[in-house]
Amino acid sequence: MIEQNDICKKFGFNVKVERMRKNYTQAYLAEIMNVSVTYISDIERGSQNVTLKTIEKIANALNVDIHKLMYFD
Template identity: 50%
Template sequence: MTLQTKFIKNLVAFRKQDKISQEKLAELSGLHQTYISDIERGVRNPSLKTIEKIAKALDVEAYKLLK
């Protein structure tokens, strides 16, 4: 499994666990909803800074999204 695949799987799992929509995650992280959607579909590769924003919005440590 690639790092990107692990990240996507963990991102979606944490988001759904918290019952947060892509739109709400976008709002909490300061990103656009279509960007979140693109990340989850593997169309875009987020920077480390973006991963940190998403992790903060999900209230998890960034490394857990990559684990």
């Protein structure tokens, strides 16, 4: 079983990878999502436990399927 902290870190890593693929800065992603840069940074570091609504918002902002962000190898 995967620990919650590990899930947050893996999710955050996936967000960062997809953000960088789009050549988006954390500031740009934050602007699109109408959240703070600190919030994006916290997500990418795995220190933020996000809601399903936030996951959907991130996926939409990055124009990727949710499953791409939720894939944990």
